[in-house]
Amino acid sequence: MSARREFAETLATGLASYGPAAFIEFDRKWFSGNDIAAYRATLDDALDRAGVRPGEPVGVVVRNRLPHAAALLNFISSGRPVVMVYSYQSPTAIAADVQRLRLAAVLADPEDWTDPVVAAARGTGSAAISLTSATVDTLHARGAAISDPVLAEAGIHVLTSGTTGAPKRIPIPTAVLAHTVLSMTHGHQLFADDPPDLVFWPFGSIGVCQLLAAPFVGKRMVLLEKFTVAEWVRAVRTYRLTRTAVQPAIVRMLLDADVDPADLSSLQCVVGGSGPLERELREEFERRFGIPVLWAYGATEFAGSICAWTPDLRARWGAEKLDSSGRALPGVEVRIVDADSGREMPTSAVGLLEARVEVMGPHWQRTTDLASIDSDGFITLHGRADGAINRGGFKVLPETVRRALLAHPAVLDACVVGVPDRLLGDVPFAAVELRHGAPAPTEDELKALVRDTLPSHHVPVAVAIGTLPRNAAMKVKPADVAAWYRPR
Missing domain, CATH: 3.40.50.980 (Rossmann fold)
Known part of the structure; x- marks a missing residue:
């Protein structure tokens, strides 16, 4: 067949x-x-x-x-x-x-x-x-x-x-969907007598395969039209879920809402992807709730995740490799190549990530993500190559500036984009969303934080404070953030 x-x-x-x-x-x-x-x-x-x-x-x-x-x-x-x-x-x-x-x-x-x-x-x-x-x-x-x-x-x-x-x-x-469904669970085997999965990912993206996973393995399913902390927590608490999926924005929202850890006590782990999750945020979530976070990396073009953490990997390597997105999943090969020559890069070198998914054919697919692979096969992402800002000849990676801003205790999330400048070509502009009830930092304070952490060309020309614009998949929309910028 x-x-x-x-x-x-x-x-x-x-x-x-x-x-x-x-x-x-x-x-x-x-x-x-x-x-x-x-x-x-x-x-x-x-x-x-x-x-x-x-x-x-x-x-x-x-x-x-x-x-x-x-x-x-x-x-x-x-x-x-x-x-x-x-x-x-x-x-x-x-x-x-x-x-x-x-x-x-x-x-x-x-x-x-x-x-x-x-x-x-x-x-x-x-x-x-x-x-x-x-x-x-x-x-x-x-x-x-x-x-x-x-x-x-x-x-x-x-x-x-x-x-x-x-x-x-x-x-x-x-023919590819069986791989996709398996990758959505990060390689975990699901059983029919488990509690139901929680599904709320927008059907407009690869999240449709969360929908397929339930009948594929005979599980019940909770479908949320949109994510709210209250409804998510209700489902976890009511049905004693043992695992569910999260996104970076959801991790931040759960922490910001001061959810009672007892309401999530049934969770053995949460799995996630669809964007980078900073080590500090992961550690804060795990300290607060006592629930391991198993992250992954994938894309629609790969028909799902291509690498992930599993419970076994976490037990062996968790203490030393938490900045990574795990190892390649079965049926997937990964490599790092030089952006200009296409030459494969040595272990731990940073370059463009390429992947070959067995069920999708023999061809390597190149991403625009900068990554490295260490000697144990763990993949670490370093930002997007196509999002680099050229500030008068100095390269600025938005994710690097974003991580610096996230170090401020009042900052819940941040986005950094390039905006036009008459003299320098492009310059970094930042927008931050604050934790609920946190004292608002000044723009100068946030700039100083970046200046103290990174070379001066990384300092944003301006920092706006507000609720970050997101799409249906709860990802921040860089183009909408850039529209906030007003040249001075």
Whole structure:
């Protein structure tokens, strides 16, 4: 049996196994496997009546809601190609996406079926399907839409998080999804009698594979439409979760909210990724809650994580390698190369990270992340090469300045970006978000902190204080931070 067919069948079998038992909790209500199956059947009937044939690609304007979860599970388990459309954008931008994709059908929440989006679907001949928790409504049937043949390949076409520009659509074939699901758990084996996983990652990015992981291994799932400390803690406390996933922003929010450690006492570990986590923040979290943090590194382009910490690695190496993102996962090779020559770099040298994921083919994929690999195979990230600021010929890595700012006890998070300067070309500008109730430092105090830690060309030209702008994946948006800058 092909890997593509094997994954789809495993997922379909997992979905069928729930029956009348609880499957997904959403909005504090449990839905059974039969509830989800009934919704999927209604969806298939609506597509059939709208003239959409089996196997034709469809698009979903994704939201973290039950109908969208049911639709995604339905399409992937049946082998229908599904294309993700970013919901956190303007109606005009969604309409442009629909017009460009020319899919057999587009499915969206009623709030996303604005006049421009309806007009775009009608104009391209895409069937328009409206999803609510109770019904599946056909706004209009399929016309003469002819989509790009690439989009007709089975699997998911997912969106990157869009922190460094417009989100990019990356195809992940069905045959690759087993690797993706495993990498989402950082190589941990999950068992059906474990408490449910907690899932809240936006479906618009690689987080859709958190959704697939539950039926793939037969687990229940708690689905949050968006992250809030109160709802996250409620789920952990109520269902005695033993493991769940976090992001850097969530680690900071939990610490800032002064959560009672007793509420999280069931957690044996938290796993995370989607951005760097500073050693100081990890240590603060572990001191406060007594829960090991197992970090990872990956990207949508790699169909998941490529390296991670596991409990065994943590037990052996945790005391001495916590700045790293762990070792390469099974089926993944990594190396460091020189940015100009492409030559492989020696052990511990800093260069561009490349990875080769076995199920994705024999080719090495180059990232724009600076990294090093030590003699024990642990990978440490050093920032993004494409984000380097050239200040009059002096290179400034934003992550280096950010780490200096995070050393201030009042700073919860920070972002450093390059902004134009008439004389120097680019200069660093910083924005910081403060801990709740912390005395606000002055701009001069924050600049002095950087000046005392780093060479003078790293000192930001200005430091703003406020709530950092984030996207749906809770990552800070550098472009929006740069818009805060006002030349003096």
